[in-house]
Amino acid sequence: MRLDAIRGRQVLVDGEFRAATLLLRDGRIAAVQPFGEVVDGAVLDAPDGTFVLPGVVDTHVHVNEPGRTEWEGFRSATEAAARGGVTTLVDMPLNAIPPTTTVESLELKRGAAQGQSIVDVGFWGGAVPGNVADLEPMWEAGVFGFKCFLSPSGVEEFPPLDRDEFLAALREVARFDGLMIVHAEDAAILAQTPALSSRSYRDFVASRPDASEVAAIRQVIDGARETGARVHVLHLSSARALDVIADARAEGLRLTVETCPHYLCFSAEEIPDAAPEFACCPPIRDSGNRDALWQALDEGLIDCVVSDHSPSTAAEKSRGDGDLQQAWGGVSGLQVGFGAVAHEAARRGIGPDRVSRWMSRNTADLVGLDRKGRLEVGADADVAIHDPAATWHVDAERLAHRNPISAYDGMRLDGRVTSTVLRGRLVAGHDLDPTFGRLVSRPDLGDDR
Template structure:
């Protein structure tokens, strides 16, 4: 349903909630008017208990199509996104087959997405051994940057970079001022850590120690210093790396950092053994570590919060019959991440405006999508209605994710996204309509 305006008592404008009527023309915001402003046409009225925020810009999502569409896919992923308030996704270059490490891989990905999207979707490229020559063509074709691993990724078609390969790729990315985003765990540290078969979550955490993140982040920082490249640390789990990161930023290095809802909502000591729905790499750590991540967000040391939605089939998640070394690592949280973080932030007296900044404005700015992540004249009319008067009881079987597996299953939050608007198209949760989402290219 196309709308001509969205009206609410609490609309986030310039980091302040105000009564407003947001008018829409040709998919963009044409005005932010007083609440009582007259509108000719269709007006979406938000209830008085609701907040209207910019649509979430989730820059870390594994859609997995083509090749592993049974794990997720463009239809289910973009529907889950829309139902959770995410109006823009940037898709990771793995675990699809082929990965987005060549122009052919990008073309296959783009073809698979045609007509399938409920929200807007862009693509990351990948940096793997032997593809330095592919990076500039991918950048010129509009990918938003390049993901690499410093330790095995979990899939054979996306191998990690060794230190020399990482520096060579980073040098090339710096040459055209691209962006390198890094899964920062160190292969040597992981190889030396105890990783015996076990159902105990504590044993899994010991197999992915803090030092694996610290060593890899040091490598990323050293590479940024040597080459001048823009770098981004993905899914930071360890609070012990925060001083390193703060010092690098103070030095003036072009470094940004993200964390994820599961690191902000859960604590290792409360995770049951053999609960593979919580397994991710790097791992969810203890409650004290979690609170330090929240503090780092408030201080600006961590820049963004993204889902790292990394789903798999039940067969993959249950591989090993509860042995967490064998189970697929990844948390499915695309549909619930914003509501979960907003509720946890409220418990800590952190305003919803801060959550929106971390999950919409800062993520949009990181990838250069300055028409998204804000409610302002000229921006895309991408909005989310978050209603604190509605409880959100999460049932994995009722989420739009293709596979009914979620670490959030059974949780209840006071507040949920009840409506999303994508470039002026209000999503009907009862009759979701695919096809109006568009494929995005990097703008500059």
């Protein structure tokens, strides 16, 4: 259903809620008018008490197609996104086969997504040993930046960079002013830390210590200082790295940082043993650590919140019969992420305007999508309507994710997204058209492929 306007009592405009009518034309916001504006055509009236927010921009999603489509594919992932208020996602270069490490593999990804995407989809490239020469061609082909690992990724086809390889890739990325995004865990520290077979979540956390994150983030910062490259720390779980990050920011280095809903909503002491749906790398840490991450978000030291949706089949998750060292490491939460963070934020006295900044505006800015993540004239008419009074009992079996396994299963959330609009078209729950989502590239390329 195409809309001509969206009207609400609490519309997030210029960082504040106000009663307003968004006039829409050709998929964009043409004007922001008073609430009582008379409009001809199709109008979506947001119920009183709901919030009209920019669509979520999730810049950390593992779709896995082609190659591991049984884990997740574009059709299921983008439906989950739409139902959770996500109007744009950026796909990670692994765990598809082949990984997105060349222009040719990027085109395979685009071909897989074409005609299967309910929301807009962009792509990260990958930096792996031996592909420095492929980075600029991928950048020119439209990827938003390059993901690398400093420790084993969990899949053989996407190996980590050693120190020399990391610096070489950073120098190349700095040369054309690209963006390097880093899974920051130190390989040497992980190798020296006992990782005993165990069903205990406490043992799993101990096998991925804070020191590994801190050391790897120091390496990222040192590389940024030496090369001048833009760098982004992925899925920060350890608050012990925050002082290092603050010092780098004070130094003026071009460093941004994200964390994830599962680090903000769960704590290690509450997670039962032999529950592989919570196993992820880096791990969920204790409640004091969780509180420190919230404080860092409040202070602006952490920029973004993203799902890091990393699903797998039940067989991969249950591998080892509860031995968390054998289970696939990743949390499946694309559809739930915004609702879970908004719920936890409300408990802490934080409003949906702040959550929207972390999950829509700042993520869009990270990848340069200046028409996404905001409700202003000229922006894409991407909207999520959030009802804080709607109770959501999360049932993994009812999520659109391909595999019904999620750490959020059984949670009771106060609030949920009730309507999602993509470029002026009401999608979630109404018109799940897999041909409507666009494949988006860096905007400086001047197209909307």
